[in-house]
Structures are given as structure tokens and as C-alpha cells.
Amino acid sequence: MRLDYSPADAPFRRSARRPVMIATLCVAMLAAVAAHEGTASRHAATAAPASPEATLQEAVDELDSALDTDLQAAVGDDLEAPPASQWETVVVQKGQTLSDIFEQQGLGFSEAMATVRLSEDAAKLKSLRAGEKLVLLKTPEQKLEELRYELDETTTLQIRRGAEGLEAMTIAAEIERQQKQASAVIRNSLFLDGQRAGLSNRLLMQLAEMFGYDIDFALDLRVGDRFSVIYEELYKDGEKVRDGDILAAEFVNRGQRYRALRYMDADGNIAYYTPEGESMRKAFLRTPVDFARVSSGFNPNRRHPILNTIRAHKGVDYAARTGTPVKATADGRVLFIGVKGGYGRVVILKHGSQYTTLYAHLSRYRSGLHNGSRVQQGQVIGYVGSSGLATAPHLHYEFRINGIHKNPMTVALPRSAPLPRSIAPRWRTETAPLLAQLESLSDSQVAQAEQVDPTQVQ
Numbered sequence: 001m002r003l004d005y006s007p008a009d010a011p012f013r014r015s016a017r018r019p020v021m022i023a024t025l026c027v028a029m030l031a032a033v034a035a036h037e038g039t040a041s042r043h044a045a046t047a048a049p050a051s052p053e054a055t056l057q058e059a060v061d062e063l064d065s066a067l068d069t070d071l072q073a074a075v076g077d078d079l080e081a082p083p084a085s086q087w088e089t090v091v092v093q094k095g096q097t098l099s100d101i102f103e104q105q106g107l108g109f110s111e112a113m114a115t116v117r118l119s120e121d122a123a124k125l126k127s128l129r130a131g132e133k134l135v136l137l138k139t140p141e142q143k144l145e146e147l148r149y150e151l152d153e154t155t156t157l158q159i160r161r162g163a164e165g166l167e168a169m170t171i172a173a174e175i176e177r178q179q180k181q182a183s184a185v186i187r188n189s190l191f192l193d194g195q196r197a198g199l200s201n202r203l204l205m206q207l208a209e210m211f212g213y214d215i216d217f218a219l220d221l222r223v224g225d226r227f228s229v230i231y232e233e234l235y236k237d238g239e240k241v242r243d244g245d246i247l248a249a250e251f252v253n254r255g256q257r258y259r260a261l262r263y264m265d266a267d268g269n270i271a272y273y274t275p276e277g278e279s280m281r282k283a284f285l286r287t288p289v290d291f292a293r294v295s296s297g298f299n300p301n302r303r304h305p306i307l308n309t310i311r312a313h314k315g316v317d318y319a320a321r322t323g324t325p326v327k328a329t330a331d332g333r334v335l336f337i338g339v340k341g342g343y344g345r346v347v348i349l350k351h352g353s354q355y356t357t358l359y360a361h362l363s364r365y366r367s368g369l370h371n372g373s374r375v376q377q378g379q380v381i382g383y384v385g386s387s388g389l390a391t392a393p394h395l396h397y398e399f400r401i402n403g404i405h406k407n408p409m410t411v412a413l414p415r416s417a418p419l420p421r422s423i424a425p426r427w428r429t430e431t432a433p434l435l436a437q438l439e440s441l442s443d444s445q446v447a448q449a450e451q452v453d454p455t456q457v458q
């Protein structure tokens with residue numbers, strides 16, 4: 001799903017649906033003052049499932065004049081008050097279908113059948129899930145007048161009875177984007193300090209992913225490292241829906257500064273680049289297993305634990321539980337898959353003309369993987385085990401350039417393709433304000449850090 005609106009549309013855009021939520025809030029009030037029929041039904045017809053997030057004051061202001069008229073009418077008239085609202089919210093029960101609900105509501109099976117045939121989105125009513133909500137309005141003859149169903153956080157399906165019978169519409173909500181910023185100094189961990197700075201786990205994951213090619217957050221993070229983030233929050237009808245993307249971020253790790261800016265293509269795909277337009281992604285992931293501990297590093301003079309002879313350790317061992325997924329560190333093809341002496345079950349991948357990577361002691365391979373299979377960076381190719389010569393479950397990982405073993409933990413990894421030249425100048429102009437904002441955020445963070453009495457820092 002695409003949630004993109006150009007930055008120019010961004011913060012504080014007035015929602016076109018605002019009157020709707022005000023109406024919801026005021027339906028009861030209208031009834032209480034015995035509104036004359038025209039006004040009451042007009043408001044009822046626009047009432048929506050949206051929760052009343054407008055302040056009461058706003059709502060009262062908006063409806064003041066209408067209420068005055070209605071009040072006068074009520075005083076001078078002894079018309080009966082219409083019911084507060086005929087809108088009914090139905091929460092889908094486990095196993096319930098649309099026709100079950102229609103039967104229950106006295107709307108009938110055939111009406112349900114007609115409803116799901118109205119549009120592609122209306123057909124989604126065939127697969128209702130427990131806990132979802134339908135908001136219904138009936139005609140005085142107990143036929144369906146209107147139905148509202150939230151397809152997702154930004155679109156609502158609306159079924160209405162028009163002159164030609166039932167019709168379906170999909171209404172897109174206005175998503176407002178607000179820019180936020182946060183910064184933190186690492187005292188404990190990225191997640192703890194990040195949360196303290198007000199960042200959600202989702203944003204912290206995004207941050208870790210962006211810088212994950214340059215910083216190993218399990219091994220490289222130090223107390224005193226710091227970061228600044230500029231990100232978006234998405235709002236619907238004035239209420240926060242969720243966090244959006246990180247637009248720009250800086251991470252200072254052991255004195256080394258890394259910066260990244262977002263680029264979004266026409267299809268809404270996003271990627272991060274350095275201010276110079278270099279990709280934040282590298283052609284290789286640094287490690288093929290998540291959350292693993294290095295149990296043995298690259299060492300040309302190591303005594304082999306089983307053979308007890310000096311034998312170069314030409315890779316890195318990652319201790320992990322049997323069954324832990326092993327990921328291809330780069331796009332490539334399977335050069336070898338099978339059992340090979342001390343390696344046990346092993347997969348060797350070829351990446352371009354110069355690079356190969358090797359994953360040994362696997363307990364099993366990903367099913368369907370065979371010689372010549374294409375793999376993508378991050379794709380699971382097998383699972384940690386202790387096949388071959390291994391004392392305990394671990395992954396033995398090798399990295400070779402032109403056949404020569406390199407230390408996977410320190411080898412300079414090639415970056416992915418930079419931002420295309422045709423796009424770069426415009427992107428740089430567009431992101432210049434963000435970069436300046438990031439700069440000042442970072443500067444003020446440094447200034448703040450300097451004011452802190454070092455004895456106060458734990």
C-alpha cells in the first residue's frame with residue numbers, strides 16, 4: 001500500500017473528513033434537542049465509524065447555528081424526537097460471514113450476496129475476520145441504507161443505497177504527515193536509549209537496518225555513541241495512525257559519523273543514501289546470522305580444536321542454536337550445495353565474477369535450493385547445525401575474493417549501486433533542508449553533551 005504524499009502537502013493539512021467525526025459526536029445532542037427531521041437525518045447520514053477525536057468545543061462551535069435553529073424548532077413544536085442514531089456497529093464474531101450478519105440484522109441473505117458483488121473492494125466483505133467492525137444504517141423498511149467497513153488504516157469501503165440501488169465506493173482518508181525529530185546518546189543500548197528518546201521500536205528497527213551495513217549493533221556500539229533522527233508521523237482525522245519513515249538520520253559510532261537520507265522512487269519504494277548519493281546498502285551483509293556470537297575469528301595460525309594441529313581458520317564461526325536461519329550475505333547463485341568433508345553440509349554462493357561465500361556445518365538446507373539457484377541478499381539458504389567437523393552447533397562462514405580468503409569481519413565490502421546520476425542533483429536539492437536540520441540537531445546534541453557534568457553521567 002502506498003501512503004505517499006509529496007512533502008509540500010505535508011503537515012497539518014485539514015482533513016476533508018472532519019465534518020464526519022463532528023457529526024458522530026453530535027448525533028446524540030441533536031436527538032436530545034428534538035431536531036427537525038431534515039437536519040437530523042442529514043447529520044445521521046454522514047455519521048461515520050470514526051471515533052470522536054475532535055474536541056467538544058470545536059464540535060459545539062461548528063454546530064452552534066444548527067443547534068440554535070433546532071432548539072427553536074423543538075421549543076415551538078412537539079414533534080417526537082427521532083432515535084439518537086440508527087447507525088449500528090457490528091463486531092464480527094469468530095466464524096461469522098457477511099450473510100450471517102445480514103440475517104442477524106434482518107437484512108437478508110440476498111442483500112448480502114448483492115453487496116459483495118458490487119466492487120472488488122466490496123468482495124473483501126466475503127473474508128471478514130473476527131474483531132473487525134461493520135457500521136450499518138437501515139432504511140425504515142429494514143433494508144440496507146448504508147454500510148461502512150475500514151479496509152485498512154487509510155481506506156474505507158462505503159456501500160450506499162442510491163437511486164439505482166446499492167452502490168460501492170472506496171474512500172481514501174487524508175493522511176497528514178508531521179515531521180518529528182529525536183536524538184539520543186547511547187548509555188545502555190540502542191533500544192533502551194532510543195525508547196527513552198521517544199522513538200518506537202519500529203523506527204529503531206529502521207534505524208538499525210539503515211546503518212546496519214556500517215555498524216554492527218551487537219558488537220560495535222559504545223557508550224557515548226549518539227544519533228539524531230528526523231522522521232514522519234502519520235495522522236488521520238487528527239489522530240496518530242503510526243510512525244512513517246525516517247527521512248534523515250545521523251549515527252556517530254566510536255567517533256565515526258554516518259549520515260543517511262531517504263530517497264523514494266515513483267512507486268513509493270524507499271532506499272537510503274549518504275548525502276553524497278552513495279547507497280547505505282552494501283553488496284554484502286556483514287554477518288549471515290542474526291543475534292549470534294562470534295565464537296572463533298579469522299586466524300591464519302589457529303590450533304584446530306578437533307584435529308589439534310596448527311591449521312589456519314579461514315573463516316569466522318558464529319555460535320548459534322541448531323536451526324537458526326542462515327542468510328545469503330549477497331545476491332548470487334548457488335555454486336555448490338551438498339556434503340564436503342569437514343565442512344559437513346555446506347552451501348557455496350557465487351556473487352558476480354570475483355566473490356564467493358561459504359556456509360558450513362548446516363543442519364539442513366532451505367528446501368528447493370539446488371546448484372545454480374538464484375538467491376537474494378538476506379534470503380535464508382539453510383539452518384545452523386553441527387554437521388562435519390564441529391564440536392558444537394555453529395556456522396562457519398568464509399569470504400573469498402578471487403579465490404583468496406578474507407576476514408569476513410573486516411574485509412572492505414563493496415557498496416550497492418549509488419543513486420542514478422539522472423536523479424542525484426534533484427534529490428540533493430530536495431534533501432538539502434533535511435541535511436541542514438540534521439546538522440543543527442546534531443550540533444545542539446553535542447553542545448548539550450558538553451554541558452553535562454561528566455561525573456553525573458553513569
Ligand SMILES: [Zn+2]
Nearest residue numbers: 315316317396
Ligand atoms: Zn570455523
